[in-house]
Amino acid sequence: MSSLALTHARFQLIETVRMPMALVGSAFFPAASMIFFVVPFLGSNPEWATTATASMVTFVVMSSNLFQYGIGVAEDRAQPWDPYARTLPVGAAPRFLGRILAGLALMTLSLIPVIVIAAVLTEATVTPGQFLAALGVTVVSAVPFTLMGLAIGYSLPTKAAVVLAQVLFLPLAFGGGLMTGPGNAPGFIETIAPYLPTGAAVRLMWAAVGDFAVQPASVAALVAWTVAFAGVAGWAYRRDEGRRFS
Template sequence: MTTLAFTHAKFQLLETARIPIALFGSAFFPSAAMLAFVVPFVGDNAEYATAATASMITFSVMSTNLFQHGVGVSEDRAQPWDPYVRSLPAGALPRFAGRILAGLTLMFVSLLPVVLIAAFLTEATVTPAQFLLTAGTVVVIAIPFILMGLAIGYAMPQKAAIVVAQLLFFPLAFLGGLMTGPGLAPGFVEDLAPYLPTGGAARLMWAAVGDFPSDLGAIAALVGWTIALGWVAVWAYRRDEGRRFS
């Protein structure tokens, strides 16, 4: 199963490499936000720059997985290759695992510009231990957004998936507090953010890179979102399979 998963991941990565603009788009918005809002305004303050970088990394994790899996899966479903692969006896697990591995790889590649901007153009700083903790946290917070993307991709046709991903993209970022630092968002955002996947993810990232206290309520909400989105993703896959292969 592991070999099949890596084979599927390799296929996904090669397919994306043939259209590099797809990866460029995932990296562009967080990098542009860093250059437009973080570098000129809080770049010389180590604490704020570090927290803002963590927010932009969360932003990139959400956008990469939402579009990579949401739009990507819906596009794949429209191709004749997809029904053939799904009819093979290996089952769905290697394909899911391969897609997730490929998505995580592309996600870390898309994070490189944000990290480089933070390192060379701001005073953001982390210890080696914080860097490793942050890298692990990135994988953890990616899970609900991967599942969200898979749910969209398997539940909707390509045109609808693009629209839904775009509609979710900015509201989740704003209401999750990714556009501001810890405690700096408008009051209603501060109240709502811990209960959204973006808000819970940002709070985990802030705790990983600095002294932001762990918010157990936000962590519980993020776990709840992960379970719920996982159920929706499985339901969408089975629904699509029932419609197309029954």
């Protein structure tokens, strides 16, 4: 069972790697943003470079999960291969687990360039403790964005999922303050950002790597988003199972 989940994950990764456009979206854009914006403008200030890197990490967590699951799952559902795989002597679980594992692997792969660029080309710095805290925040904040992606992928056809993922992605990035430093966003964004999933996640990330204070209301908002996305994802998954496999 667990080895089958790994098999599913492995073949999904092979498919993704053979279509490198998917990797460009999740890995190239954050790395390029680091090189063109963070390195020249903020790279020499340790504090700014560190928070900017934290923002970019949150950006990767959001965008890679949103696109991986939102578009990937919608595409899978449209393929006749999916019902065929259901006739093989396993349940639906290994395929689902395999997709989650593949998504986590791709997220990690997209994070590596950001971290390497920050370490080599900027003054960004973290203590080992801060690094572990940031790692923990990465894992925790991957959950709501994974669920958001699954909710989109299971409830919409491919074309609509692609559009919705793209429509959500920029407002989530800017609205959450990922493109601006702590306290530097335009006023209305500073007001709403703590309550958006991206803004709440990046605030936890800033708190992990610097002396930014954790805002309880913002954490509560992230928990609420996670519960809400889990509800929609669960509903959409069961509806999809009911339509195609019951």
